[in-house]
Amino acid sequence: MTRLIVAAGGGGDAVAAAMLDAALYGDDGRAVIFTYAWDRLLVDPLPGPRGAADFTGLASFTPAVWSVPATARPLAPAASTLPRLAAELPHTFALIDPYHGAEGITRQLEELIRHLEPESIDLLDVGGDILARGDEPTLKSPLADALTLAACCQVNAPVRLLIAGPGLDGELPAADLHHLLGPLVHTFTPGDVETISSVLEWHPSEATGMLAATARGVRGTCEVRDAGLAVPLTDEGPTVHEADLDEALARNALARSILTTSTLDEAEAYSRKVTGSSEIDYERAKSARLKDQPSAPLNPEVILSWLIQFEAEARSRGVTHTTFRRIAEALGLGGNQRQELGQLLIDNCPEQYDVPLWRIATEFEQARARAATTQGGHQVGGTDECGVDLATPTE
Template sequence: MDSFEEVFDCSRALVFGIGGSGDVVGTLPTVRLLEQHGIETVIGGLAWERSIVDPQPGPRSIDELDEVDRVSESLALGSGDTRTHDGIAFAETAVASCLGCDVAFLDVTDGAEGFGEGLETACDRLDIDVVIGVDSGGDVLASGSEPGIVSPLADGISLAALAQLSLPTCIGMFGYGSDGELTLSELHRNVGSVAADGGLLGAWGLSPMVGDELERIVEEIPTDASRLPLRVSRGDVGTHSIRDGKRTVELTPASTVTFYLETATVANHSDMASIVSGTCSLEDADRRLRSEGFDTELSYERSRDDDG
């Protein structure tokens, strides 16, 4: 893909949050933009919640979900009734209830290779001709050297899987700096590197109409990275505390914009995507990242579980 306008020639898009939890909320501006251009959309996200929501470490597989229709090994369509067998609801569940539509639940337990194969199959069966993976905050642009990275596993698997698809894909980055994993200077540097290689495809801002809809959704879902851009759109720029005061982020008007980036270019700048590429299980992807010195979100969740 050379420019984001190419997406408008497609007929049906899968737009999913690539990092789990509240990333699905950050897809809304893109979904509404595509719909305005007559493109049917399937909205979705990874079946992976933060430990404050789901005490079981790691993502959930489709086999662990109730009230879903399996489309492939990596994707199932669910609703506001979708739960795990032990009763855990996801951010995607709340989005389905708020929007009154089916939502895709994505399973990354088969690693980057397995996830990509399952996505390819699902897109064929659902007549999807473009896939947009949306990250809230910007950590998908991490090169691997940044000390603030806390979620390399989900982003790395999603990015590597998207890079292997045969159909057109791109990355959407919503909420510039709103997750606190990358500093503004790191984000500026990394966006600049991708742009220098021809990977910046376009951008779209948060409109008041979509902002009102987003506000109704974030009332139901605990997500800093997708909630803070809404506050910025209402004029609340500057320093914000997130994660119960454990981090601070500096937000600018750029936080209200979704930047669209060419998938392969982003993947080429990502150590995480390179490390997990070709993996066929979550455990293998996690092991590879940890062997390269990364602290993964899975290992963090397991340590919390052991402490509890």
């Protein structure tokens, strides 16, 4: 038996798709995950998505569709998380190539359906911004979701729309999505998260990271992105709901406007017209800024001292958790230094690592950490830089 899951926005949606498939079906058959190679500058220094022409080593699936095996490689300087996902997860990852617009994705999807004859087709979105109208002020990245929604609504096959972790992408508040959500399909558990545990250690997706954290029982407020957006971590976080596909299209003005687009440029032009912006324009501007930013070696003493101030300010805002992306961008570090920064913090303050999130130190921990750094970051008063009592054995 074969199942087809379309990861609406790519990236973290593909990881969530793997977790959902394992949770619902276990080892019963296999799933093909149809997803973008679009890592949004967190891994890839180039703006926008990568198409088939940006890779070597892809495997032909159908005339218009390529799968991404573990041995595939993006052409430098591009980068992609897909080959590593293919190496660590048992699923097959098929590449959404959006450079022929919604018509091209529709054609790819139709070929996949004819080739696979899947028993089910799911369109999965983490957070729920696929249900947006397009004029919401908090909406930041609607184009990828709009393209997959437009394509899924045009194929001659039943497609189930699933929303995981309502509100966790920080695009639409969960309260604004309640009336749009249908039946509960699943609530993720800590056991479900174990199926993607190795991926969570390195994958940069903030939304899927919070989805996994809430499934493990983490609650509070998580600060994300360069803007420091606060996202509530609640009991709704680990849920997966069905939503009406046709109603989503009727609501999503951008998806309706790009139904017949034949290029990505054309779809992007509609995004500027309908929503007032293009997420790829934002990536272009940010990429240009990062290109001029020197990549200096990380100074552990400076970073740990800065972390004390960052956490104190975050705690004053009611924040309980954050992501390594948020910390890296607050420090002005490039995406290629995110993993190095994360490892530095985990090595020095392991008790604050709520996989895959970073727990903000408590006021008591902060007071001890300040004492530890009053002499230029050197250990004083029996504690280390993160406030761990050096005289007390830890597990």
